[in-house]
Amino acid sequence: MKLINRWVFIIALVLAILAVFAAYRTLLGAGAAQKMIPVLVAAKDIPPNTVLTKDMLTIRNMPDNFAHPQSLHSISEAQGKTTKVQLLMYEQVLTSKILTRAQPGNRFSYHIPDKQRAVTVAVTEVTGVAGFPVVGDRVDVLLTRDSGGVKYTKTILQNKEILAAGGSSFPQEEGKQVIVPTITLSLTPAEAQEITLGEMTGKISLTLRPPVDRDVMPLSSSSYTK
Known part of the structure; x- marks a missing residue:
């Protein structure tokens, strides 16, 4: 009886180890497949109607599925443009939240x-x-x-x-x-x-x-x- 219990314990332990190993491999594979991309974010809180300068912006790497479809990927894409709304620190800078002279529908003062x-x-x-x-x-x-x-x-x-x-x-x-x-x-x-x-x-x-x-x-x- 003791021998049977011992083998049951050994088999359960082996199965647990295999399960942990399989889970680790799955997580490792998912992490390796996750694509990281550079995303432009605000380096500090930025009020609306502010012309963006280099020191207000920074790049952070994040999984591509976390990046907004309207996100930008370099400082030059936003530098010199004006914020439509307030941007909070580390908030993604989106094309819909900044503007240029040429964008239709802007207030005339932005032109x-x-x-x-x-x-x-x-x-x-x-x-x-x-x-x-x-x-x-x-x-x-x-x-x-x-x-x-x-x-x-x-x-x-x-x-x-x-x-x-x-x-x-x-x-x-x-x-x-x-x-x-x-x-x-x-x-x-x-x-x-x-x-x-x-x-x-x-x-x-x-x-x-x-x-x-x-x-x-x-x-x-x-x-x-x-």
Whole structure:
């Protein structure tokens, strides 16, 4: 009886060892088959509407089945872009949570280049350009004014990008409604001041540039005496 019990114990022990070994092999095989990939995460808490810099981001390796379908895999993919929402430390940086200028549906302010200002100029049919310009075109800005009986026109800005092109309606003296196209330009703060003053003291005109012409050249003003 004791001999039988001993053999039962030995067999049970062997089976237990085999079961543990089989489980270990299974776990080892699963771990070896698990693919690890680099995933971009926030290195710290980041508020919304923040331009992402290198120090705000880091890469962490994780199993590919843990990576979100919209995850990014390098710092360069997100650096310089703006957060739409808050990102928590070690949260995956997703394409849906950051934005670029070119993304449709963004607030207009996100389309303004860094250190620039969006300035809207009213352009009448007379002062506009043939073939209404579109977003992305570039124009020169001309100012015409009177000074001491001399009327002159001067190019005050060159090679300025159009951020928006639209129309606004305002009443004329006769009570008619006239559609006045508006052009929104990307300008530096100093240029924004200059063109605003020009609108108050004279008349603004635009000249449309060819797509490949980005040259800025010195120009003298044209004038005549009444």
